[in-house]
Amino acid sequence: MPSVSKAQQKAMAIAEHEPSKLNKRNRGLLAMSHQQLHDFASGSEEGKPEHVKKEGALRRLARGLRAK
Numbered sequence: 001m002p003s004v005s006k007a008q009q010k011a012m013a014i015a016e017h018e019p020s021k022l023n024k025r026n027r028g029l030l031a032m033s034h035q036q037l038h039d040f041a042s043g044s045e046e047g048k049p050e051h052v053k054k055e056g057a058l059r060r061l062a063r064g065l066r067a068k
Helices: 006-017 024-031 034-041 054-067
Strands: none
Touching: 006 024, 006 034
């Protein structure tokens, strides 16, 4: 599943390659598998918004991850 925004994509890439550089609020990303992080971090940033409101897309994303 690709990331929803540029900010999310960058956070996933940091979690995948340099986990020690993550912000404290993003430490939960370390619970994801390496493959999941890679899937989110890969892809083009073209056409993605810089940020997305928490209520909309991120809640749908969280529901999708819990379902798997």
